[in-house]
Amino acid sequence: MGARSNFDNELEQLNVELIKMGALVEEAIKNSIAAFKNQDPEGAKAVIQDDRAVDDIEKTIESRCLSLLLRQQPVARDLRAISTALKMITDMERIGDNAADIAELSLRITGEHIYTMVEHIPNMASVAISMVHDSISSFVHNDLDLAHKTIQRDDEVDSLFNKVKQELIVFLKRANDDEDPDRAIDFLMIAKYLERIADHAVNICEWVEFYKTGEHKHTRIL
Amino acid sequence: MRKAIFTKFLIVILTALVLASGISSFLYADSAKQQTRQDMLRLIQVMAVQYQSGMDLDAFSEECAQSAQGVRVTVVAPDGRVLADSEADPAQMENHKEREEIQMALETGTGISQRNSATLGQGLLYVAIRLDDGNLLRIAQEYDGVLVGAAKQLPALLVAVAASLLIALLLARRFSDQVVKPLNQVADGLDQMKQGDYQVEFDGIRYEELDRIVQRIQALSREIQTSAAKLDNEREKVDFILDNMEEGLILLDEKQDILTVNHSAKAFFDCQEDVVGKHLIHLVSNTKVGQAVADAITGGKSSIFDLTLSDNRIVSIHITQVTGDFIRDAHQNVGVIILIIDVTSDRTSYQLRQDFFSNASHELKTPITSIQGFAEILEAGIINDPAKQQEYLSRIIAESKRMANLINDILMISRLEAGIRDEEYAYVELSEVCREVVENMAPQAAAQNIQIEVEGKAGLWASRDQMHELAANLISNAVKYNKQNGWVKIKLTDMPTKLKLKVSDTGIGIPSESQGRIFERFYRVDKGRSRRIGGTGLGLSIVKHIVNAYGGEITLKSIENEGTSISVILPKKKPQGSA
Numbered sequence: 001m002g003a004r005s006n007f008d009n010e011l012e013q014l015n016v017e018l019i020k021m022g023a024l025v026e027e028a029i030k031n032s033i034a035a036f037k038n039q040d041p042e043g044a045k046a047v048i049q050d051d052r053a054v055d056d057i058e059k060t061i062e063s064r065c066l067s068l069l070l071r072q073q074p075v076a077r078d079l080r081a082i083s084t085a086l087k088m089i090t091d092m093e094r095i096g097d098n099a100a101d102i103a104e105l106s107l108r109i110t111g112e113h114i115y116t117m118v119e120h121i122p123n124m125a126s127v128a129i130s131m132v133h134d135s136i137s138s139f140v141h142n143d144l145d146l147a148h149k150t151i152q153r154d155d156e157v158d159s160l161f162n163k164v165k166q167e168l169i170v171f172l173k174r175a176n177d178d179e180d181p182d183r184a185i186d187f188l189m190i191a192k193y194l195e196r197i198a199d200h201a202v203n204i205c206e207w208v209e210f211y212k213t214g215e216h217k218h219t220r221i222l
Numbered sequence: 223m224r225k226a227i228f229t230k231f232l233i234v235i236l237t238a239l240v241l242a243s244g245i246s247s248f249l250y251a252d253s254a255k256q257q258t259r260q261d262m263l264r265l266i267q268v269m270a271v272q273y274q275s276g277m278d279l280d281a282f283s284e285e286c287a288q289s290a291q292g293v294r295v296t297v298v299a300p301d302g303r304v305l306a307d308s309e310a311d312p313a314q315m316e317n318h319k320e321r322e323e324i325q326m327a328l329e330t331g332t333g334i335s336q337r338n339s340a341t342l343g344q345g346l347l348y349v350a351i352r353l354d355d356g357n358l359l360r361i362a363q364e365y366d367g368v369l370v371g372a373a374k375q376l377p378a379l380l381v382a383v384a385a386s387l388l389i390a391l392l393l394a395r396r397f398s399d400q401v402v403k404p405l406n407q408v409a410d411g412l413d414q415m416k417q418g419d420y421q422v423e424f425d426g427i428r429y430e431e432l433d434r435i436v437q438r439i440q441a442l443s444r445e446i447q448t449s450a451a452k453l454d455n456e457r458e459k460v461d462f463i464l465d466n467m468e469e470g471l472i473l474l475d476e477k478q479d480i481l482t483v484n485h486s487a488k489a490f491f492d493c494q495e496d497v498v499g500k501h502l503i504h505l506v507s508n509t510k511v512g513q514a515v516a517d518a519i520t521g522g523k524s525s526i527f528d529l530t531l532s533d534n535r536i537v538s539i540h541i542t543q544v545t546g547d548f549i550r551d552a553h554q555n556v557g558v559i560i561l562i563i564d565v566t567s568d569r570t571s572y573q574l575r576q577d578f579f580s581n582a583s584h585e586l587k588t589p590i591t592s593i594q595g596f597a598e599i600l601e602a603g604i605i606n607d608p609a610k611q612q613e614y615l616s617r618i619i620a621e622s623k624r625m626a627n628l629i630n631d632i633l634m635i636s637r638l639e640a641g642i643r644d645e646e647y648a649y650v651e652l653s654e655v656c657r658e659v660v661e662n663m664a665p666q667a668a669a670q671n672i673q674i675e676v677e678g679k680a681g682l683w684a685s686r687d688q689m690h691e692l693a694a695n696l697i698s699n700a701v702k703y704n705k706q707n708g709w710v711k712i713k714l715t716d717m718p719t720k721l722k723l724k725v726s727d728t729g730i731g732i733p734s735e736s737q738g739r740i741f742e743r744f745y746r747v748d749k750g751r752s753r754r755i756g757g758t759g760l761g762l763s764i765v766k767h768i769v770n771a772y773g774g775e776i777t778l779k780s781i782e783n784e785g786t787s788i789s790v791i792l793p794k795k796k797p798q799g800s801a
């Protein structure tokens with residue numbers, strides 16, 4: 001009993017750190033999009049700086065997971081919980097990197113803002129942020145339903161990405177000077193990064209599915 | 223306890239029974255022995271009467287033994303020689319002189335003895351007497367002694383013991399039940415109290431000793447009841463306050479686990495699950511809050527900052543370190559209180575005021591710049607054409623008027639924001655006010671050939687100036703933003719407690735995307751046009767302010783290029799105490 005509740009305590013600690021890491025990457029996306037919208041180079045630099053904090057917490061969680069594996073030698077569900085956490089942090093770290101990439105791109109974008117012409121980007125960002133949030137809470141609350149719903153929301157992001165692409169095509173056709181195509185490509189990349197972030201959130205959800213059922217993408221692993 | 227009492231009862235009863243029956247059977251056996259002796263003495267005396275000296279002793283003994291069944295009769299000579307015996311051959315028998323009963327009979331005339339007969343080998347009681355001729359007559363009867371006699375009673379005794387034991391058992395059970403019952407009652411009452419029901423009554427307790435205990439318990443339970451009620455009351459009060467305050471409150475321990483959280487706090491962070499006992503991060507995942515809480519716990523640093531929530535509300539977050547013994551398993555008794563206050567309206571009204579100032583100064587700057595420009599040109603004396611000079615002067619005057627209008631409107635708005643005063647109230651006939659306004663507007667209306675109709679009659683208690691302002695703004699907008707040969711209809715409807723003023727026009731209309739914003743200060747659908755007409759951008763904002771100040775309603779219906787209709791509903795109420 002003592003060992004069991006000890007393990008549960010450690011798992012709760014792990015949950016807390018996962019939520020913390022999730023909050024960090026969510027804020028990173030939010031801030032990178034805000035920096036992009038407001039053309040705020042300081043904000044963008046702060047996002048790039050803060051990515052180090054995401055990397056740090058990833059290392060912390062990683063070593064916590066490994067030490068749990070070593071010391072508690074968990075089996076079945078507990079083992080899946082820890083391996084899921086290990087997979088999740090990799091995806092979260094990638095999300096953080098993507099947010100930093102968006103911030104870096106927004107540093108390059110100057111001059112008259114054409115973001116109004118691609119107004120779906122902030123919508124993409126808000127869907128992506130909530131997907132990241134839900135994917136982590138589906139793990140923390142063992143909520144398989146939420147994980148499934150989050151996976152389905154990827155379609156929303158994909159269709160928004162297509163809309164952004166169409167808008168940019170229209171924009172490029174009208175573009176006449178040398179600078180506009182360059183910016184259009186930056187915008188497309190930002191949209192692509194957001195689409196990638198949503199994909200990582202889907203990955204996390206698939207690992208939550210594995211944690212609950214032992215199946216990853218309908219293949220029995222454990 | 224019941225069992226113990228029952229067992230003790232049984233032990234007492236059993237001991238008493240065994241002792242009583244043992245002693246009584248012994249006594250009984252003893253008295254039986256006495257009885258036997260008496261009987262034998264009587265028997266031997268009867269036999270002695272029949273004895274005659276020199277008779278046939280063998281026949282005598284046989285006869286006697288026959289008449290008294292089960293008795294052995296022996297005649298012994300004084301020297302101990304057996305003369306006759308009813309059962310054995312006297313010649314074979316040894317000398318009886320040394321026998322105890324014979325000795326006694328020789329000495330005292332009668333002898334009694336009890337022993338095992340050497341001749342017959344069984345327990346016998348012997349009685350002997352001295353006969354008249356000196357011979358001795360002895361009879362012997364089987365006798366087993368007191369113990370064996372008592373043992374013979376055993377079966378009957380056992381039945382009696384069993385029967386009385388059974389009765390005793392039943393009684394013992396009943397009595398022990400009776401003794402234990404009040405104790406059980408007390409115990410049940412205490413159990414009830416433990417479960418939180420303090421209305422315990424103890425009925426039917428008849429023991430004085432228990433009565434004191436019961437009284438103490440009842441007094442205690444009453445005390446507990448009142449203090450529990452007091453505590454409940456306090457807790458309810460605290461819970462009520464916590465759950466009904468608009469501010470969110472979270473109390474954390476050293477490990478950032480939530481000790482207390484109220485409804486508002488959970489509502490702010492859109493949390494439905496029960497988070498008490500869990501880490502703060504399950505409720506608030508914001509990293510800024512997490513950092514501030516960590517700083518407060520480790521460094522005792524308080525902090526206040528604004529946070530924009532996911533639903534765009536702005537909250538002010540106050541984080542303070544607290545120390546208290548009640549903060550559980552925290553070796554330093556350190557915790558953190560987080561207070562969350564909704565400051566959305568504060569921040570937005572601040573923002574609005576900021577916007578208003580910057581807009582107002584911008585609006586004021588434009589006429590001043592042109593006035594200054596034209597005045598400088600005139601001062602420099604470069605313009606010699608009198609017509610041109612005249613034109614510049616009239617533009618200076620027009621711009622000054624615009625400024626004056628603007629300042630009047632701004633003042634009007636700030637007056638309205640400060641609130642209207644009742645003493646300005648008088649009965650105002652709104653149709654008169656409207657006609658007055660229409661008369662003033664007549665030149666502008668005529669210029670575009672616009673027909674204006676005023677229909678209906680309604681009055682209310684209000685400030686005449688403000689009603690004039692309201693009607694003037696609505697009607698002048700209807701005229702100014704109208705088309706050539708259009709019309710304006712002003713319709714007044716009198717209702718029991720309210721009145722309705724509806725101004726419809728055939729004007730340019732308001733685009734649907736702007737309809738939500740036209741009551742904002744300085745908002746213009748078409749900036750150029752408005753300025754040309756001489757608007758300040760404050761007209762409809764003033765209308766809205768006046769309507770709000772009177773607690774009325776304003777509705778807008780507009781189709782672009784077809785016309786606009788604005789309805790204002792105002793309460794007519796006559797202020798109390800005003801004539």
